[in-house]
Amino acid sequence: MLTVKKTNGTGKKPVKAPKISAAAALNAENPTSGVMPAQDLRVENNDHAPVVRRRDFIHIATISFAGVGAAAVAMPLVSQMSASADVLALASIEVDVAAIQPGQSIKTSWRKQPVFIRNLTAAEIEMANKVDVGSLRDPQTLAERTKPGKENWLITLGVCTHLGCVPLGAAAGEVKGEFGGYFCPCHGSHYDTAARIRKGPAPTNLVVPEFAFISDTVVKIG
Numbered sequence: 001m002l003t004v005k006k007t008n009g010t011g012k013k014p015v016k017a018p019k020i021s022a023a024a025a026l027n028a029e030n031p032t033s034g035v036m037p038a039q040d041l042r043v044e045n046n047d048h049a050p051v052v053r054r055r056d057f058i059h060i061a062t063i064s065f066a067g068v069g070a071a072a073v074a075m076p077l078v079s080q081m082s083a084s085a086d087v088l089a090l091a092s093i094e095v096d097v098a099a100i101q102p103g104q105s106i107k108t109s110w111r112k113q114p115v116f117i118r119n120l121t122a123a124e125i126e127m128a129n130k131v132d133v134g135s136l137r138d139p140q141t142l143a144e145r146t147k148p149g150k151e152n153w154l155i156t157l158g159v160c161t162h163l164g165c166v167p168l169g170a171a172a173g174e175v176k177g178e179f180g181g182y183f184c185p186c187h188g189s190h191y192d193t194a195a196r197i198r199k200g201p202a203p204t205n206l207v208v209p210e211f212a213f214i215s216d217t218v219v220k221i222g
């Protein structure tokens, strides 16, 4: 049993320390050599056996605790750093939309999320503009969701705002729902031709990401 003597001259009996061998304690103090410097050893009992002073034990325990704390803090920092690098690498994409005909859509991917790029027909634009915006769950006009002079280009995330399914309607032949836009079959959300929620549990419209046309046909998303 390792004991630790108080050295403040009070004359009280030694108190028992937590179970730790002197060798382990010394190794913690100097892990490379496994040997504590001679000046740190102190003979304190009648058997002349080396003991660890209370001050040494507290020092060792503090170093061990600090080491664990540093490891626990370092991991999230490393993980945040790698996430940032990853996100930065995918911060924006550029898409040439010249080949997408009116009535057609494509699916692409940005920041690991699906994105729908849709070239609305004149009829689909008219359908969107006919809606009483005040009656919508998430009131927005088509003009607010597109760029001036390019209202036919509807660009949204392909992520249902209910629980994150990918709605149907972007690929040829897929069901577009009751309002001609997109349909999420997971729980039955219907979006119109401006990708606004019109029916079902989704609380908001499909999200329009930050985007800009950098030429007549190339759009930069992000």
Ligand code: FES
Pocket: 160, 161, 162, 163, 164, 165, 184, 185, 186, 187, 188, 189, 200, 201, 202
């Ligand atoms: S996830 Fe789309 S309706 Fe529930």
